[in-house]
Amino acid sequence: MQNLFYLFLFTFGAIFGSFASVLIYRLKSGEKGIFFGRSHCKDCQKELRAFELIPIVSWLKNFGKCKYCKKDVSAIYPILEISTGLVFTGVGAFLINFENIFAFDYLEIAKLFFWLTISFVTIIYIFYDILFTEIHEGIMIFGIGIAFFGIFLNYFFEINNILPSGIGSQNIEIISSLILGITILGGLYVIMLKELKEIYDLLILILIGVSIFVFKNIFPEINILENPVLNGVIGALWIFIFFFLQIVLSGGKALGGGDLRIGIMIGLLLGVKFSIISIVLTYFIGSLIGIFILIKNYNSEKQNIVPFGPFLGVGFFLTLFFSQSLLLFIRNYFSFM
Structure with a gap:
């Protein structure tokens, strides 16, 4: 039964991976019919029928070519479908109790759909960045909104099992934490609009710091790290701040505004402790692959542009799926931290 559950998730993920490819290209091109338009070959514009859109299988069956015009079909399609299938399977294997799913536990089902939604958004921004070296604003706003909604629900039942549970919190704690959290996120979004001078961005960050200090003095009994919303927002x-400083110091060459948005989403979902692990993994993996690309293209005249979003996504998934193992490893080998 467990293997059947994983097979279902992989198939479900592959189908959504196929949809993600359509979504990514149409968001970029501005083509209408993102959700209801018919799929078609980008070269000959021939509309494709349902049996020609079977994830992975259709690409393999036609040897990576369009059935009609025989033009090459990018391998990014099956890679995206397989990746989404594997990630969805990982959600089921590491974050969900499959027995509760088959027992129709509505809380476990809600948790499953929450993490599948987050995973889908993450897959989209990873591949969008790979293909176009940019992050789509609408996708990230949706992802941040879902992430914040998930940590808010932790006050009532455990949806985000990475952050602490807020079940049993007093109404005053919930309301005050939400106000502070929304205020902080609002301030960060104003900075991301890039319409203010850097001195005003700095002033906003200082005001955010002051608001946290005032909050802690008004509500000394609230442990920020044990509060799901505040833990996520501080993360x-x-x-x-870490990404923003890199952008300012590098003149915008190190990172972009899209990376700021991804960072907010990751912080909300993983909280302070696990977001640190995620970012360390991100830079470690990014450094290894970045060095490989630089060596590979050493004698090439083309510019080495390496999108950062995929590394953030991979670091996020590794931390999400192996959070406790990573924490145990750090405690065993880096006990001074």
Whole structure:
């Protein structure tokens, strides 16, 4: 039964991976019919029928070519479908109790759909960045909104099992935490609009710091790290500041505004402790692959542009799926931290 559950998730993920490819290209091109338009070959514009859109299989069957015009079909399609299938399977294997799913536990089902939605958004921004070296604003706003909604629900039942549970919190704690959290995220979004001078961006960050200090003095009984919303928001804040400083110091060459948005989403979902692990993994993996690309293209005249979003996504998934193992490893080998 467990293997059947995983097979279902992989198939479900592959189908959504196929949809993700359509979504990515149509978001970029501005083509209408993102959700309801018919799929077609980008070269000959021939509309494709349902049996010609079977994830992975259709690409293999036609040897990576369009059935009609025989032009090459990018391998990014099956890679995206397989990746989404594997990630969806990982959600089921590491974050979900499959027995509760088959027992129709509505909370476990809600948790499953929450993490599948987050995974789908993450897959989209990873491949969007790979293909176009940019991050789509609408996708990230949706992802941040879902992430914040998920940590808010932790006050009532455990949807985000990475962050602490807020079940049993008093109404005053919930309301005050939400106000502070929304205020902080609002301030960060104003900075991301890039319509203010850097001095005003710095002033906003200082005001955010002051608001946290005032909050802690008004509500000394609230442990920020044990509060799901505040833990997530502070996680988002530190990543934002870390990335923002890199952008300012590099003149915008090191990172972009899209990376700030991804950082906020990761921080909200993983909180302070696990977001640190995620970012460390991101830079470690990014350094290894970046060095490989530089060596490979050493004698090439083309510019080496390496999108950062995929590394953020991979670091996020590794931390999400292996959070406790990573934490145990750090405690065993880096006990001074």
